[in-house]
Amino acid sequence: MSDICPECGAPVPESSSCRDNFHALLLLEAEVPGGPGSLPHFYAVASYGLQHPDSMNYTADALAGLRASVADVLDGRATLAEILRRVRRAANGAVRVTRRVGDAEVRWHRGNWPMTVADVCAGGVDGYADRVASWARSIAETLDATVPRPARSPTRKT
Secondary structure (H helix, E strand, O other): OEEEOOOOOOEEEOOOOHHHHHHHHHHHHHOOOOOOOOHHHHHHHHHHHHHOOOOOOEOHHHHHHHHHHHHHHHOOOOOHHHHHHHHHHHOOOOOOOEOOOOOOOOOOOOOOOOOOHHHHHHOOOOOHHHHHHHHHHHHHHHHHHHOOOOOOOOOOOO
16 A cells, blocks of 8 residues: 655655655666766756655745746756756855754645656656656646746846
């Protein structure tokens, strides 16, 4: 019997967590030629993080930045290299990406995602890159429909 992840809705093996699904995804990705460190890896890690705001314990700002980065890459506004530079600049200094004990819960979509980590894993190695990009796109679309985007500065550079 399996349980359901309350954050993403994926089936989770009994006495397990959705993090085990994520670890299975990373093992699968290791079988994909050029997988680790590539654009599909970015989509995989970012997608999992966006669907698991509680267990990843991200701040609202970290989630908003991750969401913007995924949207920018999907829509061709930024390359993976530009996103990595953006993240390095943003994390340079005393910037927290995880919430502290007592911080308010982040307003975010939970459950009922159209695609989850389990769906990506179920497809195996063949078509992995396409599935993980579809997963990222489904998350961007779901968030656009359920969680308002914060206003972005028109002068912000990547």
